[in-house]
Amino acid sequence: MSAPKPWPYPRWIAHRGAGTLAPENTLAAFRVGAAHGYRGFECDVKLSADGVLFLMHDSELERTTSGHGVGGEQTWAALSQLDAGSWHSRAYAGEPLPTLAAIARWIRANGLLLDLEIKPTPGAEEATGRAVALAVRELWAGAAVPPLLSSFRPESLKAAREAAPELPRALLLDSFWDGWEAIEPMLDCAAVITNHELMDAALLDRLHAQGKRALVYTVNEPEEARRLLALGIDGIVTDAVDRFAPAVD
Numbered sequence: 001m002s003a004p005k006p007w008p009y010p011r012w013i014a015h016r017g018a019g020t021l022a023p024e025n026t027l028a029a030f031r032v033g034a035a036h037g038y039r040g041f042e043c044d045v046k047l048s049a050d051g052v053l054f055l056m057h058d059s060e061l062e063r064t065t066s067g068h069g070v071g072g073e074q075t076w077a078a079l080s081q082l083d084a085g086s087w088h089s090r091a092y093a094g095e096p097l098p099t100l101a102a103i104a105r106w107i108r109a110n111g112l113l114l115d116l117e118i119k120p121t122p123g124a125e126e127a128t129g130r131a132v133a134l135a136v137r138e139l140w141a142g143a144a145v146p147p148l149l150s151s152f153r154p155e156s157l158k159a160a161r162e163a164a165p166e167l168p169r170a171l172l173l174d175s176f177w178d179g180w181e182a183i184e185p186m187l188d189c190a191a192v193i194t195n196h197e198l199m200d201a202a203l204l205d206r207l208h209a210q211g212k213r214a215l216v217y218t219v220n221e222p223e224e225a226r227r228l229l230a231l232g233i234d235g236i237v238t239d240a241v242d243r244f245a246p247a248v249d
Contacts (some may be wrong), residue, residue, distance in 0.1 A: 005190075009113050010040035010146040012236055012244060015218050016057065017041060018137075019239030023088035025055040026095045027106060036070055036241045039112050039197060044119040045100050047128045052076035053100035053135055058082075059067055061122055063087070065097065072121030100132070104139035114147040115193075115215075115237070117172065118156040118247045129156030133164035150193055174196065191234070194229065196224060204231050 017029025084097025
């Protein structure tokens, strides 16, 4: 057994910038999360058709932007013109999709930390993982703590590891699918991040015994947060940045 290495990331992590308080995966959301005292943030990153990394969760543009179709199939010139704020509220009308480079500048300028989920367009798993890792290596060059690269897609994490093996990685799990325990060590992950309902003392202890960290998403109820904190969880991703702000460490 090996004890986990010192963990540089905050225990409380703002989901997609500010949870539901601002349009997700926008610079405006990050500012709202920071205003509530958060130092750690989670966001989703994709690859445009012409190789630009930008923040968005869904494959399709309709839910969170004024656009239509698959985001990853469009150029950055087209994506950069979209309104990614009006869907949330009038206050954010005209908020653009940010590039990863823009978020990196803001994160680094403010001394904050990032859980960066590689969210590839289907079919672009390896290309997105490789591009994210190489960009993070460049954008966070010289930083004391780089982003934690996380993904539900093992192919993306494998490509990230091959491109920039020095960057920390985390496997995301929404279920215990067959073979995950065999694949995870091959990805040389620093952490496993599960749906909060999957996390229990046995899994947390097993991960810690392997020298890994245990994180969960997306915890919005105080009772569940208390359960996980009592277990000794290493990280909690939450939408409730206003509710849990006093507990930020």
